[in-house]
Amino acid sequence: MAGKFMPHIAALLMATCAGPTLASDTYPSKPVKIVVPFTAGTATDTVTRIIAGALAKSLGQPVIVENRAGADGAIGAAEVARAIPDGYTLLMSTNGFCAVPSMRKNPPYHPIKDFSRISMVGRYSFFLYVNSSVPVRSLQELLDYGRAHPGKLNYATGNPTGIVATGQMLSLSKVNMLQVPYKGEPAGVTDLVANRVQLMFATPTTAGQYVAQGKLRMLATTLPIRSPAFPDIPTMEQAGVPKFSVSSWAALQGPANMPADRIERLSRAVAQVLGETEVAQQLARQNFLPASSTPPELEAFIKDQLAIYAQTLKEANVQPE
DSSP: OGGGGSOOHHHHHHHHHTHHHHHHOOOOSSOEEEEESSOTTSHHHHHHHHHHHHHHHHHTSOEEEEEOOOGGGHHHHHHHHHSOSSSSEEEEEETHHHHHHHHOSSOSSOTTTTEEEEEEEEEOOOEEEEETTSSOSSHHHHHHHHHHSTTSOEEEEOSHHHHHHHHHHHHHHTOOOEEEEOSSHHHHHHHHHTTSSOEEEEOHHHHHHHHHTTSEEEEEESSSSOOTTOTTSOBTTTTTOTTOOOOOEEEEEEETTOOHHHHHHHHHHHHHHHTOHHHHHHHHHTTOEEOOOOHHHHHHHHHHHHHHHHHHHHHTTOOOO
């Protein structure tokens, strides 16, 4: 579905032709806040700050990024769901937004009823990293080592992507390992480098530097195709885990019942900034693949993702807490 969410020419033409209408629109007349439901320094935080800077120029008002981490992203999402639906409080949601309803017995928000869809933003490049002390050079060797040494390998998780991706990998491969949860990806990567845990799904934003230093190895990517930045690293399926279906994405949303004209203004602005060369270059350095969408397309995508994550979590035997 990645190709479906490329910048829309029609939306860009509308933005170009809508000068008189937008000039009379008072929105936004004050700073806009984007809530990031993860800690500072994460890939989502970095990507959001890049996009926020460009949106500020497009909207003519400051765009502030606020980190509200905790509960696999549920705290920040729930806060936005309760906000006044005036377009001044937004959420940078990720695939964890669709995982939380199946990971919690009492989810703090309804992913469809409590939000207004604005635009897809793009896809993250997650990779499976292992500490260099683990005597493996491929994903298949890692899984074989895990079977031969039960209880010796621990894996870190710092977000829903890590929880679901590792759960599905181990379930499909019939391997048992111990999970060590962290409040965010950076903390997990720190312990991975220190060999307190041995493997982790993470982004190059937090873990990439340690590969160059020889402290970590990169074994596979969750992307459906090989990353242009790391063409030698296979996909999970190519590396020996068929039917692997977890992917990681980002999308901008707001509270339910936002005015339609403000949703449209924001959606056009996202498409515009994602098409800017400077923004694309900054995102490429984070191994992030930008892609916008219309609000209806995003809603259909999120409904599809909710079904996928419910099934994936069930198959991975991840029990609601």
